[in-house]
Amino acid sequence: MNLLIDNIGELVTNDPALGRGPLGIVQRAAVLVEEGQIAWIGRAAYAQPADRRLDAEGAAVIPGFVDSHAHLVFAGDRAPEFAARMAGEAYTGGGIRTTVAATRAASDDDLRATVERLRREALRQGTTTIEIKSGYGLSVADEVRSLRIAREFTEETTFLGAHVVPPEYTDRPDDYVGLVCGPMLRSAAPHARWIDVFCERGAFDADHSRAILTVGQAAGLGVRVHANQLGPGPGVRLAVELGAASADHCTHLDDSDVDALAGSSTVATLLPGAEFSTRSAYPDARRLLDARVAVALATDCNPGSSYTTSMPFCIALAVREMGMTPAEAVWAATAGGARALRRTDIGVLRPGARADMVVLDAPSHLHLAYRPGVPLVRHTVHNGVPSR
Numbered sequence: 290m291n292l293l294i295d296n297i298g299e300l301v302t303n304d305p306a307l308g309r310g311p312l313g314i315v316q317r318a319a320v321l322v323e324e325g326q327i328a329w330i331g332r333a334a335y336a337q338p339a340d341r342r343l344d345a346e347g348a349a350v351i352p353g354f355v356d357s358h359a360h361l362v363f364a365g366d367r368a369p370e371f372a373a374r375m376a377g378e379a380y381t382g383g384g385i386r387t388t389v390a391a392t393r394a395a396s397d398d399d400l401r402a403t404v405e406r407l408r409r410e411a412l413r414q415g416t417t418t419i420e421i422k423s424g425y426g427l428s429v430a431d432e433v434r435s436l437r438i439a440r441e442f443t444e445e446t447t448f449l450g451a452h453v454v455p456p457e458y459t460d461r462p463d464d465y466v467g468l469v470c471g472p473m474l475r476s477a478a479p480h481a482r483w484i485d486v487f488c489e490r491g492a493f494d495a496d497h498s499r500a501i502l503t504v505g506q507a508a509g510l511g512v513r514v515h516a517n518q519l520g521p522g523p524g525v526r527l528a529v530e531l532g533a534a535s536a537d538h539c540t541h542l543d544d545s546d547v548d549a550l551a552g553s554s555t556v557a558t559l560l561p562g563a564e565f566s567t568r569s570a571y572p573d574a575r576r577l578l579d580a581r582v583a584v585a586l587a588t589d590c591n592p593g594s595s596y597t598t599s600m601p602f603c604i605a606l607a608v609r610e611m612g613m614t615p616a617e618a619v620w621a622a623t624a625g626g627a628r629a630l631r632r633t634d635i636g637v638l639r640p641g642a643r644a645d646m647v648v649l650d651a652p653s654h655l656h657l658a659y660r661p662g663v664p665l666v667r668h669t670v671h672n673g674v675p676s677r
């Protein structure tokens with residue numbers, strides 16, 4: 290059974306060979322989907338009939354959002370902490386331990402229900418691929434069950450045993466790093482595609498981060514790094530040194546960090562929901578783009594510093610606050626996220642790619658930034674199946 294998405298006013302393919310500009314835009318387009326993949330793209334006038342037809346009614350269609358950074362396996366709620374911050378308290382990352390305690394105390398079913406709820410919420414807003422990290426268990430058993438549950442919802446799972454040093458190891462962080470590099474990694478690796486470290490003052494320093502990421506790499510995991518979020522530091526340069534797929538946050542960068550990223554295959558993943566929710570200065574996307582660094586946008590969805598699953602919200606922030614054009618932000622939220630996950634089958638609409646796309650309730654991709662806070666996702670098509 291095939292599906293024709295017809296009467297598309299503006300199709301964003303992200304393939305410059307298929308259409309106009311860096312977004313590869315095709316006007317008055319149609320897309321033929323077969324067995325979860327794109328079989329044909331072209332002018333609607335040349336489309337052949339299919340078993341099923343979805344009429345886009347002249348609206349814009351874009352690739353499904355690729356959210357390459359999310360922490361969905363957790364329990365509890367930190368709304369009071371958010372309110373305190375908005376009343377003037379500073380964000381230190383210390384609240385992560387609150388979520389660790391709640392997550393350890395939760396049942397598998399409770400954790401699974403939260404991931405399922407947030408995954409559905411993201412899908413409704415056009416997210417067709419989502420990366421999910423562990424990192425609120427911080428014991429061998431709790432990290433493994435976090436990854437097992439994440440795996441039920443995505444193939445892009447990330448082992449983040451090095452999120453913070455848990456309370457029982459506060460006075461002996463070297464022992465915790467030993468646990469992460471040894472028994473925890475051995476048990477977690479079969480359930481993960483990636484390894485990640487929160488490389489930041491108060492979390493893990495450069496030596497500990499390098500040790501953890503290096504053994505993760507040797508175990509076959511790809512590398513991602515939480516880098517330079519709360520202040521300047523070694524995270525970005527370490528990510529580039531290790532050939533990481535992505536350095537995430539990149540809020541506090543010096544010229545050598547930007548140069549390192551520019552000469553590398555490491556994507557700078559910017560997470561403006563975190564700056565929004567901690568009332569902090571945003572990363573300078575313009576500086577990175579002008580240096581020809583590949584930029585991705587992601588939500589960083591987590592209960593402490595960015596409790597949103599909305600990629601359109603991140604696009605609007607990136608355009609308004611970070612110097613990105615609407616086209617750059619849409620690319621970063623789709624193709625950029627795919628590149629940050631080293632995927633070539635998503636984030637782009639071309640024959641052979643996965644049929645993941647969003648039919649907008651708008652005539653143009655520009656509306657995602659132009660009409661902030663408005664639900665503009667009419668249909669999410671995931672693996673060739675329209676949501677409704």
Ligand SMILES: [Zn+2]
Nearest residue numbers: 358360515589
């Ligand atoms: Zn994060």
